[in-house]
Amino acid sequence: MRMTIIKDDNAVVIDGVHHKVDCGALPADFHALQWTDLEGEIEHRMMRCDHCGARSKKPNQVISDLAPYQKYVDAWHVAETAAAEKLVAK
Numbered sequence: 771m772r773m774t775i776i777k778d779d780n781a782v783v784i785d786g787v788h789h790k791v792d793c794g795a796l797p798a799d800f801h802a803l804q805w806t807d808l809e810g811e812i813e814h815r816m817m818r819c820d821h822c823g824a825r826s827k828k829p830n831q832v833i834s835d836l837a838p839y840q841k842y843v844d845a846w847h848v849a850e851t852a853a854a855e856k857l858v859a860k
Contacts, residue, residue: 773805775842782846789849791842799828809834 774783775793777800782791801815814828836843 771805771807773803773810773843775803775839777801782842784843784846784850787850789846789853791845791849793842803833803839805836805839810836 772785775781775791775796776783777793777796780790780793782789782793799814799817800812802813804811804813810833812831812833814830816825816827818825
């Protein structure tokens with residue numbers, strides 16, 4: 771499975787199929803998650819320090835557990851099922 775989660779777009783794309791999913795609960799510095807089969811990478815966004823105003827960005831983080839993001843996969847499946855049912859109803 772190839773998956774991308776893009777927080778600002780409220781988008782989850784699985785194997786090339788895009789659905790809107792509420793990603794608002796992801797951390798403020800989360801930009802995107804890129805996942806391919808058994809591992810992935812979290813891309814962080816540029817953040818501004820509240821104290822000094824400096825801008826910095828964490829390096830990308832390699833992950834091997836998709837469990838913390840499973841609710842976004844599940845929400846995508848709900849959206850995909852709804853889209854398929856809508857097509858059948860036409």
